[in-house]
Amino acid sequence: MSAPALTAADARSAGSRSPAPRPRKIKVAHPRAIAIFIVPFAILFTLFYLVPIGYAIYQSLLVVERDGTFGKATEVFGGLTQYILVFQNGPFWESITRVLAFGVVQVPVMLGLALLFALLLDSPLLRGKRFFRLAFFVPYAVPGVIAAIMWGFLYSPNLSPFTALTSNVSFLSADLVLWAIANVVTWVYVGYNMLIIYSALLAIPTEIYEAARLDGAGQLRIAWSIKIPLIMPAIVLTGIFSIIGTLQLLAEPQVFRSFSSAVTSTFTPNLMVYSTSSIPNVNLAAAFSVVLALATFVLSFSFLKFTQRKEGK
Amino acid sequence: MSALTETPVVARPSRRVTRRTENAPKGPKESPLSRVGAMTVMLVFTLYFLIPIWWLFIAGTKSSSQFTSTNPLWFADFNLFANIGNLVAYRDGVFLKWMLNSALYAGAGALLATLFAAMCGYALAKYRFPGRELLFNIVLGGVLVPATALALPLFLIFSQVSLTNTFWAVFLPSLVSPFGVYLTRIFASASVPDELIEAARLDGAGEVRTFFTVSVKLMFPALVTVFLFQFVAIWNNFFLPLIMLRDETLFPVTLGLYAWNSQVNQIPELRGYVLIGALLSIIPLIILFLLLQRFWRNGLSAGSVK
Structure with missing residues (x-):
């Protein structure tokens, strides 16, 4: 196989932006080719990433003013008015707390399982690895909406194949529905995270363990002392993507609204954005979006910093 | 087993x-x-x-x-085939239309997104120009911006130019893959030797031609990986179509089945259609993963297989 390597080490060096290559000034060669390569992406990225971000911020700074109750509505600059409304909005903060609680439980469970499966796949303990890898990955091919519809049926007290369980435990009740959704998300994404971690494990040269094995280290010891520290960057990566995914929860709870009245239109922050924008109150919805995006960024960024510091120790 | x-x-x-x-x-x-x-x-x-x-x-x-x-x-x-027959016949075959829409959004979208990302990633890896690191860092920041956070502002912008509720409203935003740029850049640095580009230059091939004839082949595993992940992202995308589309004939299959599922209480016959539709909707992705697995596994982990 002549295909060269994208190893965990590459990802790491790019992630931590290792010493920037040669800062010396040189004349740019092939400017035309560079332009041809970069311009299409740059235009699309600007139009559909940067402009929307800017536009959301702009919209969030406007307020609607009316002359009297039925007067014509005009948008005027309102400064941080919408943000004050965001911070006073109880349901919004409840939804943030809800997804944070969700994340604190679901993300470690999901990544713990993914890590366990990846380590087992990488150990000599299993037969039929190819089958397991495929079987565990299949749910990733199921779109979130479809997975939620499917599990919605599986949870239902009378349609489920597990009625013995579902008629006694009401998974769609206000108490449990959040965790029922957590199960759907876990079901979809464990295999995907497992594959990312497993790929990192495959990139470790086997020679590294051979010495340890000659010294008599068992699989558990090798996994704990050699493998896990080496694949930490991959685990951090899956952690960040999971945190982002959690804060952005939308499709699964939106589908669950038709199975359970416990899922309200303000259940997650993104549902909040959606329902506020369809009132329509786009300025407030834009402010929700901005706060949510900022929260996501701060959280994933501090997670990155936190794990890097731990690694550095 | x-x-x-x-x-x-x-x-x-x-x-x-x-x-x-x-x-x-x-x-x-x-x-x-x-x-x-x-x-x-x-x-x-x-x-x-x-x-x-x-x-x-x-x-x-x-x-x-x-x-x-x-x-x-x-x-x-x-009754599988009878069920499929009924589903396809229901409401003038709107389900098939949804499947085709999804295939078009995801297939064409992922293909173009991969091409644009690969060109940009390749340029970032193989050429030196001012602002290169800045560009890369902005793109890297883009990886952290969740697509759902963009859905609402995109809707507001598209409604300014009267493009909501059109094919383009869902298609155009899906052409951007910052993650693809990131991955192809890393992959191009590692897998396309400078000497090879230099040799092509000496042979008189232009830069762009070298990219399409030589470099693309070397980057192939990464390209398949980017294509696949973008395909899945578009196929699974829900918020953007939900917020953009009203016209049922433009729906991707996820949105269509969602719409049916939320009407099951009023129209109980829909339940059967939702189930068989859900089953059919996951088959294309499973097939795609199986067909391409040799490539995407290399794209993710080629390191160990020498």
Whole structure:
């Protein structure tokens, strides 16, 4: 196989932006080719990433003013008015707390399982690895909406194949529905995270363990002392993507609204954005979006910093 | 179970496994207890991952009266093709339209997104120009911006230019893959030797031609990976179509089935269509993953296979 390597080490060096290559000034060669390569992406990225971000911020700074109750509505600059409304909005903060609680439980469970499966796949303990890898990955091919519809049926007290369980435990009740959704998300994404971690494990040269094995280290010891520290960057990566995914929860709870009245239109922050924008109150919805995006960024960024510091120790 | 692992599609013995078994006698032997334990864990979770899909398949083969009255995990009368026929005929074949829409959004979108990302990633890896690091860092920041956060502002912008509720409203935003730029950049640095580009230059090939004839081949595993992940992202995308589209004939299949599912309480006959539709909607992705698995696994982990 002549295909060269994208190893965990590459990802790491790019992630931590290792010493920037040669800062010396040189004349740019092939400017035309560079332009041809970069311009299409740059235009699309600007139009559909940067402009929307800017536009959301702009919209969030406007307020609607009316002359009297039925007067014509005009948008005027309102400064941080919408943000004050965001911070006073109880349901919004409840939804943030809800997804944070969700994340604190679901993300470690999901990544713990993914890590366990990846380590087992990488150990000599299993037969039929190819089958397991495929079987565990299949749910990733199921779109979130479809997975939620499917599990919605599986949870239902009378349609489920597990009625013995579902008629006694009401998974769609206000108490449990959040965790029922957590199960759907876990079901979809464990295999995907497992594959990312497993790929990192495959990139470790086997020679590294051979010495340890000659010294008599068992699989558990090798996994704990050699493998896990080496694949930490991959685990951090899956952690960040999971945190982002959690804060952005939308499709699964939106589908669950038709199975359970416990899922309200303000259940997650993104549902909040959606329902506020369809009132329509786009300025407030834009402010929700901005706060949510900022929260996501701060959280994933501090997670990155936190794990890097731990690694550095 | 092992029959599945031995079919030609999935076969290809893994090199590392054989290497490992050769090395095994050197260290302490794995106790049979830990082997049994590991297998048990994996088998239990195989059930967890596959039973819902098995249930969906079984549900798809049943008539609506047998759906509730027979064992949910085993066949009754085999009505799969009748069910598919009914689904396809329902409301002038709107379901097929949704599947085609999804294929178009995801197929064409992912293809173009991969091309644009690859060109940009390649330029970032292989050329030196001012602002290169800045550009890369902005793109990297873009990886952290969740697509759902962009849906609402995109809707507001598209409504300014009267493009909401059109094909383009869903298609155009999906052409951008910052993650693709990131991945192809790393891959191009590692896999396209400068000497090769230099040689092509000496042969008189232009830069752009070199990219399309030489470099693209070397970057192929990364390109398949980017394509696949973008394809899945678009296929699974829900918020953007939800917020952009009103016209049912423009829906991707996820949004269509969602719409039906939320009407099940009013129109109970829809339940059967939702189930068989859900089953059909996951088949293309599974096939795509199986067909391309040789490539995307290399894209993710080529490092170990030398």
